[in-house]
Amino acid sequence: MAAHAGCMGCTSPTRELFACLLPEQRARLASSAVPHAYRAHESLFHEGTPALALHCVHAGAVKLFRRLYSGEEVVVGVRGAGDLVGLRGVLAGIPYATTAMTLGPATVCAIPGATLLALLRENAALAVRLLGRLALESRQAEDELVERAHCGVGQRTARFLVRWLAPADAAACAPRGEAAPALGREEMARLIGTTPESLSRTLHAFAREGLLALEARRIRVLDPVALRRRAE
Amino acid sequence: MAAHAGCMGCTSPTRELFACLLPEQRARLASSAVPHAYRAHESLFHEGTPALALHCVHAGAVKLFRRLYSGEEVVVGVRGAGDLVGLRGVLAGIPYATTAMTLGPATVCAIPGATLLALLRENAALAVRLLGRLALESRQAEDELVERAHCGVGQRTARFLVRWLAPADAAACAPRGEAAPALGREEMARLIGTTPESLSRTLHAFAREGLLALEARRIRVLDPVALRRRAE
DNA sequence: CGCTCCGTTGACGTAAGTCAAGAGATGTGG
DNA sequence: CCACATCTCTTGACTTACGTCAACGGAGCG
Numbered sequence: 001m002a003a004h005a006g007c008m009g010c011t012s013p014t015r016e017l018f019a020c021l022l023p024e025q026r027a028r029l030a031s032s033a034v035p036h037a038y039r040a041h042e043s044l045f046h047e048g049t050p051a052l053a054l055h056c057v058h059a060g061a062v063k064l065f066r067r068l069y070s071g072e073e074v075v076v077g078v079r080g081a082g083d084l085v086g087l088r089g090v091l092a093g094i095p096y097a098t099t100a101m102t103l104g105p106a107t108v109c110a111i112p113g114a115t116l117l118a119l120l121r122e123n124a125a126l127a128v129r130l131l132g133r134l135a136l137e138s139r140q141a142e143d144e145l146v147e148r149a150h151c152g153v154g155q156r157t158a159r160f161l162v163r164w165l166a167p168a169d170a171a172a173c174a175p176r177g178e179a180a181p182a183l184g185r186e187e188m189a190r191l192i193g194t195t196p197e198s199l200s201r202t203l204h205a206f207a208r209e210g211l212l213a214l215e216a217r218r219i220r221v222l223d224p225v226a227l228r229r230r231a232e
Numbered sequence: 233m234a235a236h237a238g239c240m241g242c243t244s245p246t247r248e249l250f251a252c253l254l255p256e257q258r259a260r261l262a263s264s265a266v267p268h269a270y271r272a273h274e275s276l277f278h279e280g281t282p283a284l285a286l287h288c289v290h291a292g293a294v295k296l297f298r299r300l301y302s303g304e305e306v307v308v309g310v311r312g313a314g315d316l317v318g319l320r321g322v323l324a325g326i327p328y329a330t331t332a333m334t335l336g337p338a339t340v341c342a343i344p345g346a347t348l349l350a351l352l353r354e355n356a357a358l359a360v361r362l363l364g365r366l367a368l369e370s371r372q373a374e375d376e377l378v379e380r381a382h383c384g385v386g387q388r389t390a391r392f393l394v395r396w397l398a399p400a401d402a403a404a405c406a407p408r409g410e411a412a413p414a415l416g417r418e419e420m421a422r423l424i425g426t427t428p429e430s431l432s433r434t435l436h437a438f439a440r441e442g443l444l445a446l447e448a449r450r451i452r453v454l455d456p457v458a459l460r461r462r463a464e
Numbered sequence: 465c466g467c468t469c470c471g472t473t474g475a476c477g478t479a480a481g482t483c484a485a486g487a488g489a490t491g492t493g494g
Numbered sequence: 495c496c497a498c499a500t501c502t503c504t505t506g507a508c509t510t511a512c513g514t515c516a517a518c519g520g521a522g523c524g
Contacts, residue, residue, distance in 0.1 A: 066378055074378050092367030097374060127359065134363070135324030138370035142329060145377040146298055146306050149425060153480070185503060193381060198480055200504055216489085217502095384511070417471060430512060432472055448521085 017084075017133070020125035029119065033111045040181065044085065044100040044108060051089025051096050053110040057081055060106025061180065063191060064098040075190050077140060078103070084133055090116060091134060103191075104181025151232075153194045157202045158230035160192045161212075165221055182217045206230075249316075249365070252357035261351065265343045272413065276317065276332040276340060283321025283328050285342040289313055292338025293412065295423060296330040307422050309372060310335070316365055322348060323366060335423075336413025383464075385426045389434045390462035392424050393444075397453055414449045438462075 021029065035058065038044070044055050047066055055062075057079055064085070065075040076098060079085050089096045090113040102108075120127045147156060164180050183191070189199040203219070206212045211227050213220040221227055253261060267290065270276070276287050279298055287294075289311055296317070297307040308330055311317050321328045322345040334340075352359050379388065396412050415423070421431040435451070438444045443459050445452040453459055 066374075068378075068382060072382075074381050076374050076377055088367045088370050092364045094367065094371075097371055121356070124353070131363065131366070132324045134366050134370065135320045135326065138320050138366065138373055139326075139329055141370055141373035141377060142298075142308050145308055145373060145380065146300075148377065148381055149306050150300060150304075195481060196503075197482080197505085201480095204504080427513060428471075429473085429514080433512095436472080 017129055018126070020129065021119070021123060025119055025123060029111065029115065032115045033109045035107060035109045038102045038106045038108060040102055040104045042102050044102070044110075045096050047097065047099045048095050051086055051094065052113050054087055054090045054113065054116050055085040055100065056109040056111065057083050057085060058107040058109060060108070061103040062100050062106060062108070063103055064100050065190070066098050073190060075193065077144060078191060084137075087130065087134055088137060091130065103183065103187070148193055153192070153198050154202055154205070155230065155232060156192050156194070157199065158206070158211075158227055159232075160188075161219065161221065162224075162228055162231050165219065166224065184217075249361055250358070252361065253351070253355060257351055257355060261343065261347065264347045265341045267339060267341045270334045270338045270340060272334055272336045274334050276334070276342075277328050279329065279331045280327050283318055283326065283345060285344050286319055286322045286348050287317040287332065288341040288343065289315050289317060290339040290341060292340070293335040294332050294338060294340070295335055296332050297422070298330050305422060307425065309376060310423060316369075319362065319366055320369060323362065335415065335419070380425055385424070385430050386434055386437070387462065387464060388424050388426070389431065390438070390443075390459055391464075392420075393451065393453065394456075394460055394463050397451065398456065416449075 018026065018029065033056075038060070044062065045051075045053075059081050062079045062083075062085055063075050064077045064079065065073045067073050079100075085100050085108075086096060088094075120130065147159070151159070185196040185199055189196045192199060194202075203212065203214060206227070207214050209226075211221070211223045211230065213222055250258065250261065265288075270292070276294065277283075277285075291313050294311045294315075294317055295307050296309045296311065297305045299305050311332075317332050317340075318328060320326070352362065379391070383391070417428040417431055421428045424431060426434075435444065435446060438459070439446050441458075443453070443455045443462065445454055
């Protein structure tokens with residue numbers, strides 16, 4: 001158990017989620033949930049493979065994407081500390097629809113699907129909470145769709161930067177304090193749903209307007225208010 | 233009960249979903265699930281309002297959309313016979329994120345959220361099935377996102393026509409046999425995520441290639457194979 | 465007959481992807 | 495420490511797919 005102190009850390013932003021467990025159940029969860037420190041660009045699971053585990057992101061960030069026949073990857077979402085990854089597949093008993101890959105160093109707990117389903121059968125409150133999470137997941141996908149459909153690259157970029165660099169709700173979640181990993185242009189572009197070239201132009205346009213400072217690999221926000229307004 | 237024969241019809245494509253109910257439970261469902269015949273362009277519920285009921289589409293088609301500040305609507309999905317609408321809001325206890333509106337005449341059952349949640353508490357099997365549906369909903373949104381992100385208007389149009397006009401799985405679901413309602417260009421364009429002008433051009437391009445015949449308000453598929461290939 | 469509405473078509477504008485070349489970085493071996 | 499190779503980023507020129515605007519045409523209807 002002591003060995004899994006880190007995993008109870010895993011349940012830290014997720015603590016509320018598992019707060020409804022009985023001590024015995026919590027122990028069971030702790031003993032089978034295996035926390036793992038990933039390095040950058042490691043994958044948690046692959047599109048199309050059976051959903052064996054639910055992943056709780058403790059620290060770091062994870063991108064979810066599908067690979068098209070053409071080989072290019074379409075990112076459908078990014079998850080950070082406190083988020084669950086792979087919930088849908090586990091709950092519905094269907095294969096993962098996306099590949100999950102860390103964007104930087106990350107700590108992630110893997111909760112075996114069987115364990116989760118067992119807990120879920122015993123504890124209705126947990127079921128309700130997970131349901132809420134699944135609903136959130138569905139909503140996020142929809143939001144993402146609307147955003148891509150309607151917003152231009154500029155707006156999407158601004159929105160991304162706000163979410164990525166701003167510990168907006170830093171007040172609430174302490175572990176989010178960690179600096180977001182510096183991304184390459186290629187990767188950042190994919191997360192936003194554009195190309196490195198277009199991203200570069202957009203970024204420099206923002207810099208010219210005094211919103212950002214571009215230094216080496218680092219992006220510093222100079223005018224958060226204007227940036228947020230740009231994100232609408 | 234006899235009055236609700238139509239509603240057990242409502243559970244017809246959905247029959248499998250509610251097959252797990254005990255007779256007593258099924259009776260309870262039947263007595264509170266109210267089937268209603270909608271006319272074209274009536275709304276089932278509105279974005280932002282509390283999710284009071286789960287809607288089962290018995291016949292017809294329903295579009296789900298959000299309205300932007302600008303006033304334009306973004307369609308995030310279309311549901312047909314056998315599909316559930318509004319599941320997410322009811323299960324998660326959050327307001328509807330979209331407005332649901334019939335595309336043509338439609339028969340839809342409204343199951344009060346309270347009734348559903350009560351049944352759900354008693355019947356774990358039902359919970360699991362609904363969960364699967366919610367997972368499906370989440371996946372559909374993701375699919376839609378990938379499609380919009382990657383495919384051009386031509387491909388999306390072809391894909392839409394295949395889904396809309398082809399009783400592809402007509403074998404399985406009999407009630408789907410009904411002709412899809414003829415849509416105006418404006419509406420069809422929105423469903424595809426484009427403009428009436430672009431749609432018109434695309435449609436006529438398809439017609440020139442011999443894939444379609446455009447007669448008055450009706451679109452007839454001349455070469456289903458080629459059309460499907462065009463949809464990838 | 466003339467109205468309005470919808471669909472069609474053309475001309476044009478624009479955002480963003482593509483291609484290609486250059487400019488910094490970063491790293492490696494001599 | 496420099497020379498060289500590699501890689502990422504940036505920039506410019508070009509292309510393309512669509513959206514936008516506007517005019518036109520036909521169908522339905524009073």
